[in-house]
Amino acid sequence: MNTSPLRLIALPLLAAAATAAPAATAWVTDAASSKLTFVATQAGGEFEGRFARFTPSIVFDPADLAHSRFSVDIATGAAETGEHDRDNILKGKDFFAVERWPQARFEARVFRATGPASYEAAGKLTLRDVTRDVRLPFTFKRGANGKSAVLAGTTTVRRLDFGVGQGEWIDTQWVGNDVRIHFDLNLKQAPP
Amino acid sequence: MPLRNTAENYGSLAKLLHWSIVILIIVQYFIAEAADELPDGLEKLQVLSRHKSVGMLLLMLAVVRILWKLANKGQPVPVGTGALKKAAAAGHGLLYLLLLLQPISGWAMSAAANYPVTFFGWFQFPALVGAHPGLHEILEDVHSVLFYSLLAVAVLHIFAALYHHFAMKDDVLKRMLPLGKRTG
Numbered sequence A: 001m002n003t004s005p006l007r008l009i010a011l012p013l014l015a016a017a018a019t020a021a022p023a024a025t026a027w028v029t030d031a032a033s034s035k036l037t038f039v040a041t042q043a044g045g046e047f048e049g050r051f052a053r054f055t056p057s058i059v060f061d062p063a064d065l066a067h068s069r070f071s072v073d074i075a076t077g078a079a080e081t082g083e084h085d086r087d088n089i090l091k092g093k094d095f096f097a098v099e100r101w102p103q104a105r106f107e108a109r110v111f112r113a114t115g116p117a118s119y120e121a122a123g124k125l126t127l128r129d130v131t132r133d134v135r136l137p138f139t140f141k142r143g144a145n146g147k148s149a150v151l152a153g154t155t156t157v158r159r160l161d162f163g164v165g166q167g168e169w170i171d172t173q174w175v176g177n178d179v180r181i182h183f184d185l186n187l188k189q190a191p192p
Numbered sequence B: 001m002p003l004r005n006t007a008e009n010y011g012s013l014a015k016l017l018h019w020s021i022v023i024l025i026i027v028q029y030f031i032a033e034a035a036d037e038l039p040d041g042l043e044k045l046q047v048l049s050r051h052k053s054v055g056m057l058l059l060m061l062a063v064v065r066i067l068w069k070l071a072n073k074g075q076p077v078p079v080g081t082g083a084l085k086k087a088a089a090a091g092h093g094l095l096y097l098l099l100l101l102q103p104i105s106g107w108a109m110s111a112a113a114n115y116p117v118t119f120f121g122w123f124q125f126p127a128l129v130g131a132h133p134g135l136h137e138i139l140e141d142v143h144s145v146l147f148y149s150l151l152a153v154a155v156l157h158i159f160a161a162l163y164h165h166f167a168m169k170d171d172v173l174k175r176m177l178p179l180g181k182r183t184g
Helices: A005-020 A084-091 B012-037 B042-071 B082-112 B133-166
Strands: A026-029 A035-042 A045-051 A054-059 A069-075 A103-113 A118-127 A130-142 A148-158 A178-189
Touching (some): B042 B082, B082 B133
Antiparallel strands (some): A026 A054, A035 A045, A035 A178, A054 A069, A118 A130
16 A cells, blocks of 8 residues: 555545535534433333433535535433433443543434435444444424524434443343434524 | 122122232332342342332222222221221221322322333333422432321221220121131
8 A cells, every 4th residue: 555645645635625625504503402312211111311412513405415414422421311320320331431431423424315304314323432323314494594494303223232231231121222312403504 | 708898898809909909018118128228220220110010000909999999889887986987987098098199109209200110011101290300309208208107007007907806806807808707
């Protein structure tokens, strides 16, 4: 493989030029009114939790899916389930291990339309030290003025695929493997 | 033994409900105590989930018990006269009330902590209240106070039954014993 200094410099430059070229619309997420929640199962019953802090970076244009991209940083330490002891277990070493892996990340660069306002992103979710492909169906609806939009979707992941639930928590009879993730983002067009 | 109550004796269904409730309340106490000893973990989740399921079973049994009592018009009534008879009626009323309130407070307590309540994992009961940590703390105390109230009234209930049997020498105790038969 050619590893000349020139090539090492040129490659990132080319990559930067490619992504910067025709910008699909960049959006700013209104954190206060947007939410990222999950529904998990314990003892056969469902409960909902949320991530109180997450930072989406959304570039999306239905007319320019090729240049659209999502990246969402999620503060695993901001997971809330409405009960202190359960929150501690979730943030502890057997689940999110937030001291070691404080961030989870979702990234997608491949999009396809599945309906008039519905799409699917093929991305990668990193939780703990595991990265896996995740398909994310979502809807994108522009507001009347075109300057705002609502991006919402739901997908299901298996927690054990990411090592969320070590040791005794591998048991899926008492803590279900499937976790439904839902997001609802209120977007405003970023200033140019 | 007939299924339905008669004027002199409780029927088999009333007896079955009465004694199942007694046994399950004792079981519940020990499950709760065991859960208190456990550190946060899978085993605690299992034990507490069983406590919730058995609690919901107790609630259903209490409802059936009360409905069955209402459906049996000719059932045994408190024996005696005056204040003691009134006290017996009030005591029974309080017992039924506590049998309902104790599981309901636990159910609400779980909901306040956003914990699902299921029936042994088969199906999930709806949340009685919204998730609220402050409310959870209050309901935890209520659940505990209700238990000791239930215990106190149950002890009175037992003493009253023994008093009937040994002091008044009537059939009040026997008519609820699992295989009890009238002597007179």
